[in-house]
Amino acid sequence: MSTSLPSNASYPDQLAHIQDQMGALGNAAPSLMQGFGGLHKAASAPGALDTKTKELIALAIAVSARCDGCIAFHTNDALKAGASREEITDALGVAVLMGGGPAMIYATHVLDAVSQFEHINAG
Amino acid sequence: MSTSLPSNASYPDQLAHIQDQMGALGNAAPSLMQGFGGLHKAASAPGALDTKTKELIALAIAVSARCDGCIAFHTNDALKAGASREEITDALGVAVLMGGGPAMIYATHVLDAVSQFEHINAG
């Protein structure tokens, strides 16, 4: 059964709902999900850059793309990879340089997301 | 009187509200709405491609443009034109190829929208 989550849900709740629906999409289109999963794994794995740096790049692109669901994902992944608030703030600065006013708006969303995920992890 | 609808409204409710506001915009700017309406009609009418295929294209662009209101519109129109869940899923796959992670997020929104419109139509 498919229910929908309000888009004003907290970022952790948004993340949980997106993960559910990605599971549903994976059932409906297994080879698509396998392809995307392979791309995700290759792009995130440590190489010349470590995973933390890669997640900061992904988060900055999420901000410049104005994608709240992506902010939920990559804020969580950046924190799990060990990114500090200061490093995230620096990445947001580059996003604002490259995205102007709209990126400033979504940079503030990341601040919300960081607080919410930290609250959960500290809970 | 203009009221605003929460953006976490269900997709059918979002659609109803947008249609109301497009009516209001049409009153304020009739020639603009007439021009847009003519473009919409020409782009959707069956030709070398049928309306269902055209709506699947519009839906895939809505996903790659990260536009929830557009997802409300074109999920509804695709279903009304006879698109199946499987066809919609295939169109979402192309959107993910062309839009990466953010398109994956909005592809999951379409799954929400499909369930909600089907629930109404079955109601």
Add this chain to the structure above:
Amino acid sequence: MSTSLPSNASYPDQLAHIQDQMGALGNAAPSLMQGFGGLHKAASAPGALDTKTKELIALAIAVSARCDGCIAFHTNDALKAGASREEITDALGVAVLMGGGPAMIYATHVLDAVSQFEHINAG
């Protein structure tokens, strides 16, 4: 303490929350905020174009960028600079020409925002 505001908040409430979080970002990254503030001031100051016209341009870009937080900001600033509903509607028309269907959706969001800010100002 950082709390998050539902994204289905009214545009005036969205604006208030964004301004709070921009304050928080300014504390964390003062030189970034100073740079952005300087750019914002230079771009908005009356010159060959007056501030009202500049705010209408910013609002039209906000619509074509599909950014609700930007709509909160620049609807408010356009109204404060003396823009009328008719002038805003004309600017939305150009945004629709340059942004197609997704811009039509976000143009209707501006109608919501105008009503909400006018309601507050009349309160």
Add this chain to the structure above:
Amino acid sequence: MSTSLPSNASYPDQLAHIQDQMGALGNAAPSLMQGFGGLHKAASAPGALDTKTKELIALAIAVSARCDGCIAFHTNDALKAGASREEITDALGVAVLMGGGPAMIYATHVLDAVSQFEHINAG
């Protein structure tokens, strides 16, 4: 017969080629072109805002959308509607505020386009 024009053509040459190809598209899809033409006419006609202001808005959106062909079109139309270099520069400033670094790049393209169209008109 369809030939292609180098994309490094001057903006006036780009404009001429696009107009040719829009003619070809109009032959292939007359109702589409009629719809788009009606939208273009409605969005550009003087109303609460004059045509010059509307063209400045369109040009600023062209810059924030990073579209060189659009810059060819709307630089020409803005100049024909009587926009001065100073007014165009002010509109570019708003585009940079709303688009960051990429908008700065395309703002410099507009400077190229203005010089090229002025050169032709003075020729």
Add this chain to the structure above:
Amino acid sequence: MSTSLPSNASYPDQLAHIQDQMGALGNAAPSLMQGFGGLHKAASAPGALDTKTKELIALAIAVSARCDGCIAFHTNDALKAGASREEITDALGVAVLMGGGPAMIYATHVLDAVSQFEHINAG
């Protein structure tokens, strides 16, 4: 040895150069290219929609994303999958509806690309 191809190259020449450089990227980042290749294959394979329809969707997204290299790719793939000029024109119409003026510009690029690829295939 890496040489660069002028961006005003014909679409077939652009395609050849991009394919060369994708080969170079594949050597530098094999798992990334394998992931992307898997996603591409899954998204293009015939399923509920045939490959031709999927390529028309990809081409329409390429237009709305204003990406000339993508136009080179997906015009070629759409033609190879059997798409007619009339079907491509219909897909462009939906792109214009969803992308406004900038999509109109890039729709004319597709007309250039179609002519160039047909010229080669007929050669």
Add this chain to the structure above:
Amino acid sequence: MSTSLPSNASYPDQLAHIQDQMGALGNAAPSLMQGFGGLHKAASAPGALDTKTKELIALAIAVSARCDGCIAFHTNDALKAGASREEITDALGVAVLMGGGPAMIYATHVLDAVSQFEHINAG
């Protein structure tokens, strides 16, 4: 005197021309350029992240924004900040994950740009 540079110029030549035109824009709009310069300096300065990492983020956003002039700028700045080909390739991988097919196209442009700037620096 304003001349225009072919857009098929090499990335180093594109960079030189953009820098010239940014100088011209700075003369026409000094406070705008001062604001943008302050933002650029704040966003690039070493902090919690070093300049190299910040330039890799900017380059990845340039790719996902499909902006060739930005690629000219930030490839050069990334190389000057000490980024290796391997680090740049890793950043491109994240851009492809977040931008799909169009990002793949512009990732290949970065390979062109790297080769051209290295050729000059080795010259």
